[in-house]
Amino acid sequence: MDNYEKGVAEQEEGGEGTAVERAFEWQRVPPLREQLTARALAVSFLLSVMFSVIVMKLNLTTGIIPSLNVAAGLLGFFFVKLWTKALQRAGLLRTPFTRQENTVIQASVTAASGLAFSGGFGSYLFGMSSVIAKQATKLNDSRNNIKDPNLGWMIGFMFVVSFLGLFTLVPLRKIMIIDYKLIYPSGTATAYLINSFHTPQGEKLAGEQVGTLCKSFAGSFLWGFFQWFYTAGKDCGFRAFPTFGLKAYENRFYFDFSATYVGVGMICPHIVNLSVFTAVALILGDGLYNFLKVLRRTTSSISAVLKGLPISDDERAPKNLAISFDDERRTEVFVRDRIPPWVAYGCYVVIATLSISTVPLIFPPLKWYHILVAHVFAPVAAFCNAYGFGLTDWSLVSTYGKLAIFVFGAWAGADHGGVLAGLAACGLMMIVVATASDLMQNFKTGYLTLASPRSMFASHVIGTAMGCVIAPCVFWLFYKAFDDIGISGSQYPAPNAPIYRDMAILGIDGFSSLPKHCLSLFYLFFALAIAINLAKDVSPNRIARFIPIPMAMAIPFYIGASFAIDMCIGSVILYVWTKMNKGKASAFGPAVASGLICGDGMWGVPQGVLALAQVNPPMCMKFVHGE
Template sequence: MPISWFKKYLGQRGLDGGIPVEFTPRAVILGLLIGSLLCFTNLYFGLQTGFISMMSLQSSLIGFLISRMLPTPLTPQELVVVQTTSTATGTMPLAAGFVGILPALSKLEEDRDGSPPIHLTWAAAIGWSFAVAFFGVFMSPPIRKQVIIEEQLAFPSGTATAHLISVLHKLPPPESPKGVSDGYERVADEEDHAISDDESAADVELERDVEETGWKALIWSFVPSGILTLAAYFFPVIFAIPIFGYDLARTWMWTFTPSLSYVGQGIIMGYPVTLSMNFGMLTGWAILSPLSKHMGWAPGPVGSMTDGARGWILWISLAIMCADSLVSLLPVVAGYAKDVFGPYLGWSTTAKEDNEVEPPERLVPGSWVVIGWAVSVAVGTVLVWAVFGHDGIKPWATFLGFVLGGLLSVLAVRALGETDINPVSGLGKISQLFFAWIQPGNIVANIIAGGVAEAGAQQAGDLMQDLKTGHLVRASPRAQFYGQLIGSGVSIFVTATAYSLYTRAYEIPGPTFPAPTAWVWLSLARLLRDGELPERSGVFMLAFAIIFAAVAAWKNYAARRGKWYTKWIPSGVAFAIGFLNTPSFSIARLLGGVLEHIYRTRVAKADSQDIRLIVVASGFVLGEGVTSVISLILRSCGVGAISCWGCGHGMCGGCPA
C-alpha cells in the first residue's frame, strides 16, 4: 500500500461516496480513544457519587492538543467529530444505567421485593447496553431541527465548546455568519491546512502559546492527581481524613476526601452549583441526619440505607429532585404545547423561520431516522426480554418504555437547551410512576422500564449539545450522526467490560463505590409498590418539595427574564445531590468551585482566551480516572492496601477489613 495513499486516507479529506469531508478515520479513532478513557472515568465517578460529566469541552481541548502532534492538525469540523464521538462513548455508563439501574437490581431482596438480586454477566450486560444504546441517537436529528434551527435554543455548554474551538483555530465568533462560512471553507480547502501569508505573527504566537500552555498545564495537573490517587489506594486514609475526629467520622460519616479530581469536577461544575451542593450537604448531614437519629426515626447505623439516617434523608433528596425537575419542566411543556397546537388554536407561536444552513446531503435523511428508530426499538425490546426474561418485564411494557423515552427526550432536550441541565433524574421518576400504574407490584419491571425511558432522554439531550456545537462551527450533522452511532456502539463493549471488572474487584454498592443513585431507583420502586415511608419522612418530603418547587419557579422566572442573579438561586438537583453523597464528596468540589470563581473574576476576567484552568481541571479528572484503571488491575490481582493506619473510623473503602 503506497505511503502517500495511506497518508491521504488518514488525512483531513474524508472518504468518498458521499461521506462528509470531516468524517475522517483519524477524527473517529481519536474520539473513540478519548471517549473510552472518559467512559472509565465516568463509570468510576458515577459509581462513587452518581455524577458524570459529558466532558465535551474537554474532549475538544484534548483532541486539539493531540492533533498538534500530527503532520496535519485537525480542522475545526474534524474536532467536532472528535468531540461528538467521544461524548457518545463516554456517557454510556449513565445512558445504559450502569451507575444506577444495574446496581439497583443487584440490591433486590427476594423476601421484600419478590425477586432475588439480579447480577448481569458480561454477555448480558452487552445485550442490555445494545438494547438502549441507539434509539436516543435516532431521536436526535428530528429534534435538532426544532430546537437548534427553528427555536435556536442556547445550549450553553455546546455554545461554550464552539467558542473554544473558534479560539483554538483563530476563527471569528460562532455567532457571526462570517465565522460559520470561514470555518466551512477551511475544511473544504484542497490544500493541507497551513498558515497563510496574511495571518499575523500574533495569531501564530497565540497558537503556539495555547499548545505549549495546554500541554504543560495538562501534564502538571494529570501527574499529581494520578500520584495522589495511587497513594490513596495503598494508604486509604488519605482519601478518608476525619474532619472532627475519629468518633464523628465513625458515627456521623464526616470525612474529607482531598481528591484533585473532585476539585477538577468542582471547577467544571462552577461555583454556584458546588455552593448549592454543599448547602444540601450541610442541611442533610449536619441537621437532618442527627435529627432523624436522635428522634428515633432512623434507629439503625447512620450509614445504613434501610434503617439509618442516610436512608432517611434519601427520601427528602428524592422529593427535592422531583419537585425541582417537574416545576422546571412546566415552562418547557407549555412552550412545546404552544408550538405544536398553537397554529390550530390561533395562538402565536415561538417557532422561527427555517434557518437551516446545511444542504440535504449533509443532513440525516428522514427515512434513516424512521427505519433506524423502529429497528432499534424492536431489537431493544427483544434483547430486554432475552436478558431479564418474561417474569422480569413483559415485552409490551418495554415497548412502552421506548415510546415514553421518545416523548421524554423532547422535554429533556428543551430543558437542556434553555437551562443547561438535563433533568433525567426527574424524568426517570416520571417513568417509574407511569410503570407503577401499568404494571403494578413488579419492582424489576418498574426499574427496567424506567431505565429504558431515561436512557433515551439522557442520550438525546446530551448529544444535542454536540449538535449545537456542530451547528455553530458548521460541521456536518451527518458526520456527527455517524460519530454518535460509532461511539455508542464501541462504548457498549467498553462500558460492559469496565463494569464487569469493577464488580469483580469491588462490592457495588459498597464502601468504595456506594452508587447512590441506585438507592434512589430502588427506594422509589419500593415506595410505589408498598406505599410505606420511613417514620416522619413524609412531612419533611412535603415541606422540602414545596420549598424547592417555589425556588425552581423563581429560578425559571429569573432565567427567562435574563436576571443577573439567576445563577445564584440554589439548584434543587445540586442541593439534593448533597444529600445523596457523604460530606467527603462535596467539600472538595466546593474547593474547586471557589477556585473557579476566583480565577474567573480576578485572574482571567479580561482574557476570554485563557483556557489554563479548563486544562488543569481536565488533567485533575483524567489523572484519577486513568489511575483508577491501574488500581482496578491491582485489586483484581490481589494487591491491596499497604497500611490501614488511621482507618479506625471504618470509612476507608480500600482496606479489606
C-alpha cells in the same frame, strides 16, 4: 492596542469573546466524508475499548465515574497526529487531520464508553443478579425477581434501548444550542482544547491563549495527581477537607478543591453559579416548564407556516442584533446541515415499537404497556436532564432512573416481579436520558469546532453501536474472570448494585414507602419551580437577571453544597480578574477555565490505569473530632 485589547473590542461590538474563528477563516469546512473518516473510526474503536475497561473497573470498585470526553479529545488528537505524521513522512498523506475529525473521534468515544456507565453493569443491571439478591432481603428468593448476567441478552437489551435517546432531542438541537445558548461546560472546554490543538501558526493571540491553556491544564493535572496520594481510604484527601468546620462538612458544606468545577464556575454565567425529592421536584418543574415553553414555540411556528403567516418576533431566535463573527460562522454551519425532524420522530417511533415488542421477552415482569408509558415520558426526562446538564455540567441520569424504579416497580407489584420490573425500567430510562444528554453536549462541541451536525450525529450512532457490544463484553470478562465479583469486601464489590436492588425492593410498595410529607414537599417545590420561571419570564430584564434558575438551585440540594461553592469560587476569580484587567480576563479567562476542566478530566485516565494495576494511594489525610 495589544492582542487581548483587540479581543475585548470585538467582544464589546456584540460577541461573546475573542473571534476564535478568525484564526481558521482561510480554511474551508471539510465535507462529511472528510470528517467521518476510516482512521477516525479506527482510533475511536481503540479508545472506546480502553475507556470502557477504565469505566467498568471504576463501576465495580468505587462506583464514581469521571468525565472522559476531554481525555477522548486529547488522546484522539495524539493518536491520529502520530498516524498522519508517519504517512506524511512516507509521502502518503492525502487528507490532513482537522479539528472536525478530532471532534468526531471524541463524540464517538464518549458515546461508546458512556454505555459502560449508563448500561448499569455496576448498578441496576448487576443488581438483578442472584449474587446481589443473596445479600438483600428474603423477597429476592422469588425467581421472577432475579436475572443473572448473560452476554446475549445484555447485548440485545443495549441495542433495542440505546438508540432511542439519539432521536429524542435532535429536533430541539437549535433551540438548546443557539436559542437557549446552553453552556455545556465540559463540551465547551473540549471544543476549546480541540481548537487550540489545530490553531494555525501565525496568530499571536491564539498562540498566547494556547500557552495559557497548557499551563492551566498542567497545573490542574498535577493538582489531581498530588491529591491522589492522600486518598487511601474513605473520606480521605483534599476532597474531604472540612473547610468550614466538621459540622459544616457533615452537612456537605465545604470546598472540595475540585479544579473541574472551579473552571465550570469561570465559564458559567453568574446567575447559574449563585443560584432528596425537593431537588427532584425543582428539576422536574423547571425542566417541564421549559419543555412546554419550547413545545408552544414550535407548534406556534408550525401553525404560522401552515397558514402562510409570518413568524412573530416572539418566535424568532435571539433578538440581539450584534452577532459576533464566531457566532455568525458557527450558526451558519450548524443550521446548514439539517436533520429533518420527521426523520427523528419516525426513527423514535420505529425503535420504540421494537423496544416495546422485545424488552418484555428479556424481562417478562416489564409489560409492553409499561414500556409504552416509559417511552412517552422519556423525552421529557431527557430534556430536563439535558437542560440542567447544559447549565451546570452535572448529569442526573441516576435520579430519573431511581424515579422509574419507584413508579414501575409499584405498578408491576411485589407478586409479579416488581423488583425486576423496576430495575429494568430504571435501565431503560437511564440509557435514554444519558445518550440524549451526551449527544446534546457533543452538538455543543461540534458547534464550537464547526463540525457538521450530521457527522456528530453519525459518529454518535456508530459510537453507540460499538458501545452496545464493547460494554457488555468488557463486563463479561470481569464477570467470568473474578469469582467474587459483587460480593461485599471483595476486590470488585460493585457498591451501587445492592443499593439499586434495595431501592427496587422499597419501590414495590410505591410512594407509601417514602418518608412522611415527602410527596407534599414534592408538589410544593414543583409548583415553586414553575412560579419562579413564570416570574423570570414576565419580569423586566433589570429584575429577571437577578431571579435564580430553579435547575441550578436544585442540584446542590441533591449532591451537596460543595459543588456550588466550587463554582462560586470560579465566578469570584473571574469577577476579580475582570475588575483588575478586563482585556486579559476576556481573552484568557476561557483558556484558564478550559485548562482546569481538561487537566482534572485527563487525570481520570491515569487514575483509572493505577486502579486497574491495583496501585493504591500511600496515605490517607482525614479530619476527625477532637477529644
